Amino acid sequence: MGRREADDTEFADFVAAHEKRLRQAFTSMWGPDRGREIAIDALSHGWENWDRVRSMDNPVGYLYVVGRERSSRNRWRREQPVADFPLPSDSRSPWYEPALPALLENLSERERQVVVLLHAFEWSLSEVAELLEVSKSAIQTYADRALMKLRSGLGVRS
């Protein structure tokens, strides 16, 4: 493809620095398996278009939009995309209620994304707001609503 070695190195550095953020962004929407696949797909786009992507002000934000659009724009995906979060599988896993994954999957996409990024992956309000391009107050509203639904579903007060 004629790609210069320096470009490869630069792209490898980019992946090392940002893949976790992209992976978590898509995982918060669809769970770890599909989230990782979409992140790879978005990064593949970055690799194929590195000359253009590298000069962008916010390449991570751009690749997030690429992945999000590709995952939602597929008209051949007849079934409604379903989020799939793991059950606590073994004693090595930190404990959480087995009902939690299903409750997350029943939240709206935006509520799920916000609450997972904020509380599971411990992003800041500002980071989530920047990714989703909405205000911090809107993020807080989504988070409060999601937590309320989760508390109700789990039958806990806090």
Next chain:
Amino acid sequence: MTVETQLRALGAHIDRDQRSITVDDIRRSASLADSVVEDLQFRLTTEPNGFDEGVDHEMQVGVPAPDQTAGITFRRTSLLLTAAAILLAFVAGLVVANESGDDSPATRPATTSTEAEPQPAPSLDAEAEASLSPAEVIEEYREALNAKDLDAVIALFTEESTFSGHPAMYDGSGLTSIRALHAIDTAMTTDFDAYEFRNVETIGNTVTWDHHRTNADGDVDCGEGHRAVVDDGKILSWTYAPQFGEETCR
């Protein structure tokens, strides 16, 4: 235990089990997309009309990726997730091949030396085609799609024809890309009934329409606002419906 604490536990579980993405993963993904495209081009050159009816839920890809030793079975979902990557690999390969005359395996269709590129077989003679109105050309296009006659579809385009906004292949041009686009579309939706084109309107050389079709399961595929510029019986540009999918159909 609070909900927030449980969410942190879930996050730790995911962090523990989810593998990081490496450059090799990304390259492998692109290689798989290349393999799909090579297989697609192989089918286009060896099967008279691109795809048979049996290609639906799985397709056997006979060109192994670098880390594979045997053919790979792509399930529909995996193929869908890489559909857009196919475009990138495909177009990138075409650009390189066109610009450099590169005949490397990465850009060469998976054909033998004795296999020639298929030549589009016009569905009408040139004079009759040129006399068709723009709306009639789009009706020819619909009929060719419903007949799954890829050659007839391609005969309505030119090497300079462009498409844009396609859900899987985005933007592109040329008969090879247009053939690939329609072959993928046909292969992925073999169980759907015939296309209906609705609200067909013509202004000058520009035709707009909506498409609608269903399958036996009641799934609906539709799109609103296709736009094509037609001249001399050929579709010069086609912009895919900006509104499509089940939300649009309801």
